[in-house]
Amino acid sequence: MRALLVDPSAPGGLRLGDAPDPTPAPHQALVRVTATSLNYGEVKWGIEGAPEGTVLGWDAAGVVERAAADGSGPSAGTRVVTLGEAGGWAELRAVDTDLIGVVPEGADLGAISTVPVAGASALRALHRIGPLLGKRVMVTGATGGVGRYAVQLARQGGAEVIAVTRDPEAQGEELRRLGAHEVLASPADVGAPVDGVLDMVAGRQMVAAFDALAPRGTLVSVGHSGGDDARFEYGAFFGNEGRHDRSIVTFYLLGLPDLGRDLTWLAARVAAGDLDAGQTWRGAWEKAPEAVEGLLAGRLHGKAVLDIG
CATH class of the missing domain: 3.40.50.720 (NAD(P)-binding Rossmann-like Domain)
Structure with a gap:
């Protein structure tokens, strides 16, 4: 799969490259990622502290490609928003089903990708x-x-x-x-x-x-x-x-229980227009260094969203 990889020599500390497809545990779904939002903490401390080649990313929205083997979580084809310690800056993500929220049909997955951490x-x-x-x-x-x-x-x-x-x-x-x-x-x-x-x-x-x-x-x-x-x-x-x-x-x-329920509720509020997702920057993931630089320099307030693929 394609992914944003940590690379200290690249602009913003990231480059597009190839990484192995994730192998989901029985309680994890495999999600094809459509969009991810960047958080100040992961670009400020995550990139500089991670080994070269790491795939970071806390927030990601997309579609379930393969449901969890243990029967938990949403079925294949479901539009979802996900949270995890890493893995969101890639085409595929394996994610615990209790960290998955269901997204209403027709909602902008880029806007919804701002929901998990923020x-x-x-x-x-x-x-x-x-x-x-x-x-x-x-x-x-x-x-x-x-x-x-x-x-x-x-x-x-x-x-x-x-x-x-x-x-x-x-x-x-x-x-x-x-x-x-x-x-x-x-x-x-x-x-x-x-x-x-x-x-x-x-x-x-x-x-x-x-x-x-x-x-x-x-x-x-x-x-x-x-x-x-x-x-x-x-x-x-x-x-x-x-x-x-x-x-x-x-x-x-991530130490709190039942976050999937919160993600589903918040996604519905954003989709309905009751909450402003606060997208202040959006672009293809090839432009990730531009967003990283803007966040670190304090020029970007709100959320930066990357469209994946």
Whole structure:
């Protein structure tokens, strides 16, 4: 099969080449991939840390070529969206059936390929905060793939949404269109305390966001695009002055159960137009280095989608 292979000497660290067809385990389906979406984490840390010739890729959408041997999961010919630790940047992918969502007929598989990491992370992180109706929820890194989905889902869940982004003047209109009530440059700029935070940035920004939490508020640490250390001052976790019971929760998507159900639900919402997939770049997979460069340079916000084959 053809695949994007890690190659440190190639532009963007990737080149098109040949790789062995995957051999599915009994609980895996073989999927012919139509489109994949790139995530900042896999292009920032995955490419540079993987051996030459590796086929990476967390997100992929396509059609089931061969159903799982154990009878689980969708049948051959079903349009699906898939999640995995690797293997999405190829014509064929073997994927666990509990990490497969079914896609409605007629849906754009490129748009649907943005769902797995970005959409499912946003959805499950919001679950960690609890019921959203009437709560104030802050989303840092709000213009990224996870952030955009989080703003939309929090608003649809009944929350008052505060979006944090580096350039509110340039990006504020788009974030308000997605559902943000307020757009700020820093968590420190928030007026009243918030009940929950979805933090995509970590480092100094996460510290400021934690300081903005109301009593019994929860910060869910989802990403770490900031690249700096989170250093809390002495006394930050004292329970006096009304700052009681605030929590920081860590997050690992692939450690959570029943993700196939989430992928199916999110794919249906994107297909119906209830969620904006946030495609800001799309092209053939031969142009992958262009998308990688744009993501790493911070020029691409939202999702970059590669059409496979």
